[in-house]
Amino acid sequence: MTRPFILSASVAEASFAVPDDGLTVLRAAEDAGLDLLVMGRAGERPFDAQVLLAWAAPVTSRLGLVATVPATNAHPFHVARALSAIDFLSNGRTGWSVIPEGAPDGMAEDMVGAARALWDGWGSETLILDKASGRYLDASKVQASNYDGPFFKVAGPVNAMRPPLGHPVLVVDGEASIAIADADIALFVDGAAAPAATKRLLKVAVDADPAGLRARFDAGEIDGVHFTLTDGAAQLAAIGARFGSLVTTHADAGADLRQRLGLPLPTTASNQPGGAVIPAMHSEFA
């Protein structure tokens, strides 16, 4: 598959949590061809991003939905459940980014480890859903993770299915970095080293030069760009106008976020190569 140029942005205006304003920003993001919308950012706590992801899932169709999760105001059991639900509701378009600020050293990494262990407690092919035999699932595919980290001890299994993506796409921000060796996406500023990740997105301003960035993409220096929005809807229109031509090469509508962005599940992060499979049913439901 063609290597996609990834377009990403973060929104952290409190008004994004008001339905009319939120919908305007989400529509502008999809119109601009954005791949990822990161809700919330380090240093700002305008809303609970996981709640807004759930709301955005049914009113968007292509956009990757990334929740910032503050390490100090969340528990991996709750986070694993919320992101699993949202990944189902969005057909595999979920991402997350753990914000370490204010947390003791290692807490954000522990959050990532615990949630990953909970998602790995459910096998991709756990569900059977066979009405005739009465077997709902294959219990041999469900494991207690017994995760035992420095901050979080979580027995499991979690009462949430493995997400369709396997694990939601993990985004690490170089300016609020956490020590994860196998993140999916790193955000970094020019001149600084990007955290380890499958793909690297350069943080740029809306008026950055698309041709120059395209050249750096072609040279393999970057995999795309990330914008820090302060006036979501207006800036997204400008982004669409200036950068839209760079993303026209990856429109495959049916694919999930990992397929579309070329982000296979890291084998170091997950005990299985894929996400949950829901058996096809023949219910009398119209």
Add this chain to the structure above:
Amino acid sequence: MMDNQIHLWAFLQGIGFFPSGWMHPRARPEGVFAMDYYARVAALAEQGRFDAIVFGDQLQSRGAGGRTPERMAMPTLDPVSLLTAMAAVTRHIGLVATVSTTYNTPEMLAERFGTMERITGGRSGWNIVTTAHPATAPNFGEADLPPKDERYRHAKDVVAKACELWAAMDQEGPALPQGRPVLVQAGQSADGRDFAARTAEAIFCPAATIEAGIDFRNDLRARVADVGRNPDAVRIMPGLSCVLGGTEEEARSNHAAILDLADDALGIEYLSESLCCDLTGFDPAGQIPVDTILAQTLLPKADIARAITPAAEKGTPLGEFAAHFMRHPRGHNVFLGTPEQMAEMMIAWRDAGACDGFTLQPSYMPGGLEDFVEQVVPILQARGRLRTEYPGSTLRASLGLPARETVTA
């Protein structure tokens, strides 16, 4: 507002009221993993002019003694996420999420429900629970649940602190349309009822008979008045499941058909979960293993002994006991009859002061909800006992409560 109106809530735990419900031809068990299912369910509830959709919750996976059941519908997805997604595709229905005060901080609760309240445009509700299942503690790094009285004391402080934080969020803006989520409670014990009387604006309860409903509602209204609140500003919403039919006989045969979907193995898994002891290795034709159950259960042993001893002393075989246990849901009103009879029963309960409305627990999903909305709702509306239009856009408006109240814990 007319005071003889029947309020409706839809309690949509997983796949329906009956453990065997997921196997029904009109059940859609794969739907609980798909947005189109939730959009359909939410549209049905709005069509039926329900006040709210409620999701129950647990903070442990189903099972007993470390064994995951194979024949019961699970897992349950996160209720806040499901309800918030349903808000995006509806305009009026309230959305009530069950969330624990024991395993969330006030800051987590405030941020979560404050955001939900804003993005739903004032349709959020919080069913406050303290978490009673002992298997939850190890998911949060603890060996044991705190004792019940301590959990309720803590809950009071958590709700009070969350209310302070919502007041601050509301002032800072954007405004929280209802000031904070509607507070809902389901406690049955004396501790639970007192907590509900001080805090809740709507209360669920099981009530198998009209007399039980009247007793509960009178007791709660007295407790509400005792703490200086207006009893008319609290909605009492007992649970109600149903199996309908064109005739009474047909309803009974439809009910039998649902129960017959269950086999011994499902019954034993269900009993294992309820007693918190894995019984799947025991012979269904053999004795109820009382000693093993009492040795292994994590639930209060006296309660469990009360539940199993009479059958054990009679020599009831384990499989038969399990089947009986599953067929007789404790404490809930399961109505069997025609849509006309159901509407009459509901009106009679309302007129007798047994409730302010009902928390419908469809027998299987989505078929059970479809039947109720298509067959019973029009009768209630024709009799002038259920609204045909929503009175406003917030959950408080649907409940007939003042736009913003200042009740705090």
